[in-house]
Amino acid sequence: MLRVEEVQAVEFSSALISKFDEIVSRYPEGRSKSALLPILHEVQAVYGWLSSAAMDKVAEYLNIQPIEVYEVATFYTMFFLKPQGKYVLEVCRTGPCCLVGAEKIMDYIGEKLGVKEGEVTADGLFSYRGVECLAACGYAPVLQIGPEYTFYENLTPESVDQLIEDLKDK
Amino acid sequence: MGRKLLLEHINVPGINTFQVYKEKGGYRAVEKALKTMSSDDVVEEVKKSGLRGRGGAGFPTGMKWSFLAKPEGVPRYLVCNADESEPGTFKDRYLMTHIPHALIEGMIVGSYALGANTSYIYVRGEMMPQIRILEKAIAEAKAAGYLGKNILGSGYDLEIYVQPGGGAYICGEETALLESLEGKRGNPRIKPPFPAIAGLYGCPTVVNNVESIAATVPIVNEGGEEYAKIGIGRSTGTKLISASGNINKPGVYEIELGLSVEDFIYSDEYCGGIANGKRLKAVVAGGSSVPILPANLILNLANGDKRLMSYESLSEGGFATGTMLGSGGFVVLDEDQCIVRNTWNFSRFYHHESCGQCSPCREGTGWMEKVLHRIEYGHGKMSDIDLLVDVSKKIEGNTICPLGDAAAWPVASAIRHFRDEFEWHVKEPKLALERNYGLARYADPIEIAEEA
Ligand SMILES: Cc1cc2nc3c(=O)[nH]c(=O)nc-3n(C[C@H](O)[C@H](O)[C@H](O)COP(=O)(O)O)c2cc1C
Ligand code: SF4
Ligand code: FES
Numbered sequence: 001m002l003r004v005e006e007v008q009a010v011e012f013s014s015a016l017i018s019k020f021d022e023i024v025s026r027y028p029e030g031r032s033k034s035a036l037l038p039i040l041h042e043v044q045a046v047y048g049w050l051s052s053a054a055m056d057k058v059a060e061y062l063n064i065q066p067i068e069v070y071e072v073a074t075f076y077t078m079f080f081l082k083p084q085g086k087y088v089l090e091v092c093r094t095g096p097c098c099l100v101g102a103e104k105i106m107d108y109i110g111e112k113l114g115v116k117e118g119e120v121t122a123d124g125l126f127s128y129r130g131v132e133c134l135a136a137c138g139y140a141p142v143l144q145i146g147p148e149y150t151f152y153e154n155l156t157p158e159s160v161d162q163l164i165e166d167l168k169d170k
Numbered sequence: 171m172g173r174k175l176l177l178e179h180i181n182v183p184g185i186n187t188f189q190v191y192k193e194k195g196g197y198r199a200v201e202k203a204l205k206t207m208s209s210d211d212v213v214e215e216v217k218k219s220g221l222r223g224r225g226g227a228g229f230p231t232g233m234k235w236s237f238l239a240k241p242e243g244v245p246r247y248l249v250c251n252a253d254e255s256e257p258g259t260f261k262d263r264y265l266m267t268h269i270p271h272a273l274i275e276g277m278i279v280g281s282y283a284l285g286a287n288t289s290y291i292y293v294r295g296e297m298m299p300q301i302r303i304l305e306k307a308i309a310e311a312k313a314a315g316y317l318g319k320n321i322l323g324s325g326y327d328l329e330i331y332v333q334p335g336g337g338a339y340i341c342g343e344e345t346a347l348l349e350s351l352e353g354k355r356g357n358p359r360i361k362p363p364f365p366a367i368a369g370l371y372g373c374p375t376v377v378n379n380v381e382s383i384a385a386t387v388p389i390v391n392e393g394g395e396e397y398a399k400i401g402i403g404r405s406t407g408t409k410l411i412s413a414s415g416n417i418n419k420p421g422v423y424e425i426e427l428g429l430s431v432e433d434f435i436y437s438d439e440y441c442g443g444i445a446n447g448k449r450l451k452a453v454v455a456g457g458s459s460v461p462i463l464p465a466n467l468i469l470n471l472a473n474g475d476k477r478l479m480s481y482e483s484l485s486e487g488g489f490a491t492g493t494m495l496g497s498g499g500f501v502v503l504d505e506d507q508c509i510v511r512n513t514w515n516f517s518r519f520y521h522h523e524s525c526g527q528c529s530p531c532r533e534g535t536g537w538m539e540k541v542l543h544r545i546e547y548g549h550g551k552m553s554d555i556d557l558l559v560d561v562s563k564k565i566e567g568n569t570i571c572p573l574g575d576a577a578a579w580p581v582a583s584a585i586r587h588f589r590d591e592f593e594w595h596v597k598e599p600k601l602a603l604e605r606n607y608g609l610a611r612y613a614d615p616i617e618i619a620e621e622a
Binding site for chain 1: 421
């Protein structure tokens with residue numbers, strides 16, 4: 001199924017390509033495929049998600065088959081295969097966080113944004129989803145926001161309100 | 171106060187920078203190892219220390235290092251496991267955030283011991299801030315001559331690179347981690363061959379946890395024998411414990427192994443007791459994968475003695491009455507928590523994280539999740555409880571990697587120790603939606619079996 005936005009051709013900037021080159025230099029001769037995950041993170045940081053056109057370009061750059069990129073992009077949960085809100089609020093929903101109210105915080109975020117998990121708000125700014133243990137269980141409830149994965153800890157309804165206001169004003 | 175070997179300087183302003191870390195005695199281990207010790211000497215000290223892997227399995231680090239194959243002309247690798255995704259565990263993030271140079275110094279010492287000239291730190295992708303911190307620390311160490319070519323004039327060369335993961339718990343399993351580092355899906359490999367023979371790019375490789383690697387710094391500085399004097403029995407040294415859940419002071423604590431569980435939970439130096447004046451119901455002592463224990467069994471052994479925070483004491487009694495130290499992810503549940511719900515949540519997690527390669531794990535985790543969900547939401551049958559035990563037994567031991575066991579144990583142990591709570595959910599479905607089962611008899615003194 002081809003999406004409209006996927007038809008648009010993707011051209012990586014020369015700055016991005018030199019970043020790729022630097023990443024590839026970290027591995028031994030002939031092992032440039034190791035650069036795949038770091039490169040996909042770089043691409044997602046620029047475009048907000050991974051379109052098939054972008055993945056094909058990565059395959060071309062690394063001189064591997066497109067399927068080798070798709071199978072990786074679909075395995076790892078951090079890669080988005082469709083457009084997201086500008087800010088994706090990723091709330092930890094695993095056991096330890098739930099002991100201190102993570103489920104309530106996630107419900108609150110849903111109500112506040114007026115969307116379901118995975119949907120984007122009408123202004124295109126926000127979406128949210130549950131993610132698994134973020135290695136921050138002692139500061140629960142927690143959420144993170146990419147592409148720099150800033151953490152927001154010990155969440156309360158008030159701190160969520162504040163965070164959403166701050167992001168709107170940004 | 172217990173001795174601190176890793177977190178001694180955690181509160182010193184600027185300890186995350188090379189300069190302050192060095193002023194506080196940092197990089198002495200690199201100087202000592204590279205200038206006065208052979209690589210085998212370093213391995214020997216780590217062996218003497220009795221250090222056991224801090225990632226979860228507790229395998230002796232020195233022994234693992236001595237197993238590394240050393241064929242002529244083939245590169246060897248040290249790969250640091252900073253994937254930290256075991257629910258309840260957050261100590262590696264803490265260490266890397268606040269004292270990144272402790273890991274970098276350990277990486278240099280370890281790489282030297284193993285004869286590796288290129289080493290990787292595989293950090294879970296969500297820890298982007300920590301990745302930046304480590305990259306900065308590496309650049310600082312390099313500028314000061316502790317990395318790169320001919321380090322400190324010793325003739326030893328080393329480069330360290332940081333690799334981001336992509337958000338997959340299974341990549342904490344060492345062979346899945348290596349697959350991921352090679353740019354592939356994180357499917358665990360069938361062992362043997364073990365990484366010590368054929369690891370990264372088919373070359374001999376050691377994979378160690380962040381904390382294990384950092385612990386080699388005090389071992390080299392003070393000597394393995396000194397390190398082994400701390401702790402109790404075969405549980406030597408200090409351990410970082412991530413404490414979370416319903417306690418007054420969640421956080422990361424460095425303990426001397428051998429502290430009593432009771433002191434850890436109730437003393438003000440550590441968890442500071444149960445939050446909101448509640449009572450303790452249960453503990454998951456070593457990350458979500460280890461068996462859950464009710465209050466009475468986590469505080470005491472079956473013979474009534476105090477249980478200690480050590481590999482041996484936590485596993486005393488096997489799975490009948492014991493658990494495991496695991497990764498040190500110490501999750502505390504108070505009397506208001508529902509064991510069925512917590513077990514369902516963990517099952518959901520394992521189902522979500524199964525890589526799908528082996529059918530007992532792929533199908534079994536989904537099945538357990540579904541059955542637990544229906545018990546929790548008031549549609550369970552009595553036979554479901556035995557069904558769960560049966561499914562967990564069919565997963566355990568029948569899979570490529572230990573994720574299968576890790577998914578089976580929490581379910582089996584919850585039913586073993588909290589069966590009446592599961593039965594109550596089935597018998598009183600309406601009530602179970604309204605309120606929790608409470609503390610019941612889970613904190614009552616253990617009936618000590620008379621010796622025959
Ligand atoms: C499903 C699964 C997840 C794991 N996750 C981690 C992890 O996040 N960090 C870690 O150090 N070890 C993890 N391990 C253990 C590693 O496979 C390996 O034993 C460890 O990194 C070895 O290091 P150590 O000997 O220093 O403990 C995991 C194992 C399994 C089966
Ligand atoms: S046990 Fe589960 S996670 Fe491990 S290899 Fe098999 S399917 Fe994958
Ligand atoms: S369970 Fe939420 S951060 Fe660990």
